[in-house]
Amino acid sequence: MEDNxxxxxxxxxxxxxxxxxxxxxxxxxxxxxxxxxxxxxxxxQKSKEEIIALSIKNTELxxxxxxxxxxxxxxxxxxxxxxxxxxxxxxxxxxIEPAIKPAATHSKxxxxxxxxxxxxxxxxxxxxxxxxxKNIKIIEQVGHGLVQLIENGEINSKEMTRLLxxxxxxxxxxxxxxxxxxxxxxxxxxxQIKTMLPSNIIIIDSGEAVARQTQNILVEKLGLxxxxxxxxxxxxxxxxKVLKEILNNKCKVLQINF
Numbered sequence: 290m291e292d293n294x295x296x297x298x299x300x301x302x303x304x305x306x307x308x309x310x311x312x313x314x315x316x317x318x319x320x321x322x323x324x325x326x327x328x329x330x331x332x333x334q335k336s337k338e339e340i341i342a343l344s345i346k347n348t349e350l351x352x353x354x355x356x357x358x359x360x361x362x363x364x365x366x367x368x369x370x371x372x373x374x375x376x377x378x379x380x381x382x383x384x385i386e387p388a389i390k391p392a393a394t395h396s397k398x399x400x401x402x403x404x405x406x407x408x409x410x411x412x413x414x415x416x417x418x419x420x421x422x423k424n425i426k427i428i429e430q431v432g433h434g435l436v437q438l439i440e441n442g443e444i445n446s447k448e449m450t451r452l453l454x455x456x457x458x459x460x461x462x463x464x465x466x467x468x469x470x471x472x473x474x475x476x477x478x479x480x481q482i483k484t485m486l487p488s489n490i491i492i493i494d495s496g497e498a499v500a501r502q503t504q505n506i507l508v509e510k511l512g513l514x515x516x517x518x519x520x521x522x523x524x525x526x527x528x529x530k531v532l533k534e535i536l537n538n539k540c541k542v543l544q545i546n547f
Contacts (some may be wrong), residue, residue, distance in 0.1 A: 295320040297356030300527030301442045302330035303532045304474025311496035312503050320398035320519035322354050327527040328467040329437035332365040333406025344370035348378055350547050360503060362473050368412035372467040381506050387471035388493045391420040396467050400426045405471025409429045428463055430456045439474045442531040457485050470494040
């Protein structure tokens with residue numbers, strides 16, 4: 290059954306565009322609406338109550354835009370607010386969590402690293418996920434400052450390189466063989482991170498898995514799909530310059546208040 294209502298996606302800023310990109314690649318005919326709540330970035334330094342309130346606000350706005358499914362393209366929002374969102378709204382909601390399971394399952398050294406926000410690492414959902422892997426040593430590292438630099442368009446700055454080395458070098462020294470990126474902003478740092486890692490260390494992010502889950506919910510459970518090619522729309526509540534740049538100036542970006 291064709292349903293031309295859009296897929297709604299929100300994040301604390303521009304980082305969730307890495308999730309949007311994976312969804313758009315897998316489902317190119319689906320209309321998408323993306324909300325970048327950059328005014329309130331980063332979510333990772335906010336209280337659980339603040340994160341829930343912001344997530345509800347974003348979800349309500351996407352529902353006003355007639356979205357048929359909503360992707361919470363933010364690890365911090367998922368790990369802190371997804372249960373509240375699912376209890377409050379009837380629309381299918383897809384979250385994003387750090388991909389601990391594939392890393393823990395395939396690790397040969399039994400030591401894996403995770404780079405994430407404070408809000409994600411402190412969350413009850415994250416701690417439940419990691420508790421399942423008692424034989425694996427998980428080195429947790431808060432990515433202080435990374436989201437702000439990405440939001441400011443400073444992905445390749447000297448400060449970014451300095452911070453990344455300070456976070457990643459100790460994990461390499463600890464003999465990790467998997468590095469899990471636990472924030473949807475961080476895939477934009479993969480080119481830099483790769484230069485800091487030995488070739489045996491595998492980087493994992495959640496983009497493809499979220500895209501497949503979105504497809505699964507749409508097609509298999511809801512029986513909904515869209516076969517028309519509609520231009521995606523991106524909304525931000527701050528200056529759209531950096532968001533336009535990260536999308537290579539190829540997509541429609543509008544600044545609105547929300």
